Structures are given as C-alpha cells and as structure tokens.
Amino acid sequence: xxxxxxxxxxxxxxxxxxxxxVGDVTLEFGxxxxxxxxxxxxxxxxxxxxxxxAPARHGKTTWFDxxxxxxxxxxxxxxxxxxxxxxxxxxxxxx
Numbered sequence: 001x002x003x004x005x006x007x008x009x010x011x012x013x014x015x016x017x018x019x020x021x022v023g024d025v026t027l028e029f030g031x032x033x034x035x036x037x038x039x040x041x042x043x044x045x046x047x048x049x050x051x052x053x054a055p056a057r058h059g060k061t062t063w064f065d066x067x068x069x070x071x072x073x074x075x076x077x078x079x080x081x082x083x084x085x086x087x088x089x090x091x092x093x094x095x
Contacts, residue, residue, distance in 0.1 A: 004028040005076060007084040009042070011092070020044035021085050025077055037067045040077075042085045050085060052078040 009023035021042040027035045039055030055066040069077055 001029070002027050002073070002076075003030045005080045007040075007080050009040075009081070009084050009088060011085075011088055018043050018045045020050060021088070023081075023084075025081060027073075027077075039066065040081055042081060050082060052081045 004027075006026045006028065007023060008026075009021040011021045012019050019041050023040055024036055024038045025040050026037075029035070037055055041053040042050050043053050044050045054068065056063045057066055
C-alpha cells in the first residue's frame, strides 16, 4: 500500500509552449521501498484546464508512455501533481 505520494516540479517559462511544469513523482511504500518516476509534465493548453502527462518517449513515428498507471493510483498521482502545480503558481503569484 502506498504511504505517500511526493511531487517535485519545475515551472517552465517558454512562451508558446503548453508545458507548464516538468518533474518527478515518488511513491513511498514504507519499509518496502519507493518508486521514483521522472518526466511527468503539466500540460496547459490555451483556454483549457491543465492536465497531467505521464513520462513518455518519442519513437520513430509517435510518442509512447514509459509509465502507465490505471485506476485510483492514476487519479491520486494526477491530483497530487496538479495540486503541487497550483501551489507553486500561487506561491509565485502566477494565477
């Protein structure tokens, strides 16, 4: 069972780029250890709410996910990432 989800993001400042932040998510399992997933992104398309993009790599013709989460854990990770993103923006006065 997951004990904690921690998120470390870096806001991006590239004009015209829909990537609002990039960072890592760590799932803590207590004595069992932890899993760190690098490469999460917060996508902020014009006029739409932000959403979370899992780590992905570009193949020859398309992108494919490196990490795939399903079910409640996906919702929990996405929520944690978006909450951290909003908190960072708020602390910098970028609402």
